Amino acid sequence: MHELGITQNIVAIVLEQARGASVKRVTLEIGKLSAIMPEAIRFCFDICCQDTLLEGVTLEIIETEGKGKCRHCGHEIRLSQPFGQCDRCDSFELDIIQGQELQIKEMEVEELCV
Amino acid sequence: MCVTCGCSDDQNVTLTNVATGKLKEINGHHTHTLEDGTVITHSHDHNHKHDHPHNHLSEIHAKMHGTTISLEEKILQKNDLMAAQNRGYFKGRNILALNLVSSPGSGKTTLLTRTINDLKDKIIINVIEGDQETVNDAQKIKETGCKVVQINTGTGCHLEASMVEKGYTELNPEPNSILMIENVGNLVCPALFDLGEAAKVAILSVTEGEDKPIKYPHMFRESKVMILTKIDLLPYVQFDVNKCLEYAQKVNPSLTIFQVSSVTGEGLSSWYDWLENQ
Numbered sequence: 001m002h003e004l005g006i007t008q009n010i011v012a013i014v015l016e017q018a019r020g021a022s023v024k025r026v027t028l029e030i031g032k033l034s035a036i037m038p039e040a041i042r043f044c045f046d047i048c049c050q051d052t053l054l055e056g057v058t059l060e061i062i063e064t065e066g067k068g069k070c071r072h073c074g075h076e077i078r079l080s081q082p083f084g085q086c087d088r089c090d091s092f093e094l095d096i097i098q099g100q101e102l103q104i105k106e107m108e109v110e111e112l113c114v
Numbered sequence: 115m116c117v118t119c120g121c122s123d124d125q126n127v128t129l130t131n132v133a134t135g136k137l138k139e140i141n142g143h144h145t146h147t148l149e150d151g152t153v154i155t156h157s158h159d160h161n162h163k164h165d166h167p168h169n170h171l172s173e174i175h176a177k178m179h180g181t182t183i184s185l186e187e188k189i190l191q192k193n194d195l196m197a198a199q200n201r202g203y204f205k206g207r208n209i210l211a212l213n214l215v216s217s218p219g220s221g222k223t224t225l226l227t228r229t230i231n232d233l234k235d236k237i238i239i240n241v242i243e244g245d246q247e248t249v250n251d252a253q254k255i256k257e258t259g260c261k262v263v264q265i266n267t268g269t270g271c272h273l274e275a276s277m278v279e280k281g282y283t284e285l286n287p288e289p290n291s292i293l294m295i296e297n298v299g300n301l302v303c304p305a306l307f308d309l310g311e312a313a314k315v316a317i318l319s320v321t322e323g324e325d326k327p328i329k330y331p332h333m334f335r336e337s338k339v340m341i342l343t344k345i346d347l348l349p350y351v352q353f354d355v356n357k358c359l360e361y362a363q364k365v366n367p368s369l370t371i372f373q374v375s376s377v378t379g380e381g382l383s384s385w386y387d388w389l390e391n392q
Binding site: 002005006009010013014017035081082092104105107108109 | 189271331365
């Protein structure tokens with residue numbers, strides 16, 4: 001259950017960046033090949049936010065599709081797991097070019113000044 | 115994990131030096147100095163709120179004009195930074211650090227003790243043992259005469275770069291040596307956490323399923339080496355070696371694979387050659 005530790009990380013980073021401001025929404029980018037379950041993050045997020053300034057914050061998760069590029073012919077293919085076979089030249093040597101993201105993309109804070 | 119210093123705050127992580135029997139709590143009080151000079155001391159045994167005063171008002175105002183703040187911050191950044199620091203430490207001392215990963219019971223500790231005993235006269239090997247509980251593995255390693263520390267992660271299911279940093283600080287490994295980091299037996303989470311190692315070495319035994327590489331592709335993709343252990347048991351188990359190798363190469367075509375038996379010694383020489391040539 002590594003998602004719990006990772007969610008604690010997310011909450012700590014957002015709190016530090018918010019510097020006391022009131023946060024309304026947090027947007028995460030989690031790749032489908034990142035070995036992280038968005039559902040588990042959601043489950044842990046509410047628990048981790050309790051008794052912090054983030055209690056009640058909306059969590060938005062953008063899931064990016066997996067994409068690989070063949071090292072031999074340069075062809076790009078969609079991946080649903082962190083490996084695959086090029087459908088043009090049959091090579092297994094692929095570089096994963098998308099889908100391993102694990103980052104806090106942005107957060108929305110309440111405007112405090114005019 | 116505390117984002118300010120990268121240490122874990124949710125677990126009771128302990129470090130045991132089996133030579134001295136000394137046990138240390140890795141989590142304790144920490145002091146951080148912020149950019150503006152504010153010094154904060156806090157402990158990690160509770161949900162600290164970081165509700166200390168900040169003098170950043172002007173900055174907040176500047177940022178508040180837009181309601182959305184773009185962060186683009188990697189969630190595991192602190193661990194990655196600590197891992198980079200570890201990598202520098204190893205490089206500076208010409209230490210080959212290997213992160214040994216596998217499921218529980220694959221024969222990691224047995225392979226390690228055999229390797230240490232066989233290479234004793236040629237290379238100095240030091241060990242960081244990671245387990246949730248007990249110092250049993252460290253005791254076994256200690257019997258070979260090499261330096262070892264045990265990290266108990268408590269509820270944690272993997273080692274993190276900051277724990278390894280505490281481990282080698284305690285060990286003080288010699289230059290031009292090998293540091294074996296035996297991770298917690300788990301094929302999932304350790305794939306995500308860079309420890310600063312030169313390579314992850316995945317260990318798989320023939321008493322497990324031959325499809326493990328495609329069942330746990332993250333780990334086998336992240337590893338540079340795979341060691342298939344307990345091959346002396348092949349006559350007694352249903353394990354299709356060719357299938358296993360095929361799966362492994364599918365997931366990671368550049369994987370270096372060794373097939374060994376720590377009991378009979380079969381295949382160990384090519385693993386030793388690899389170690390010596392790194």
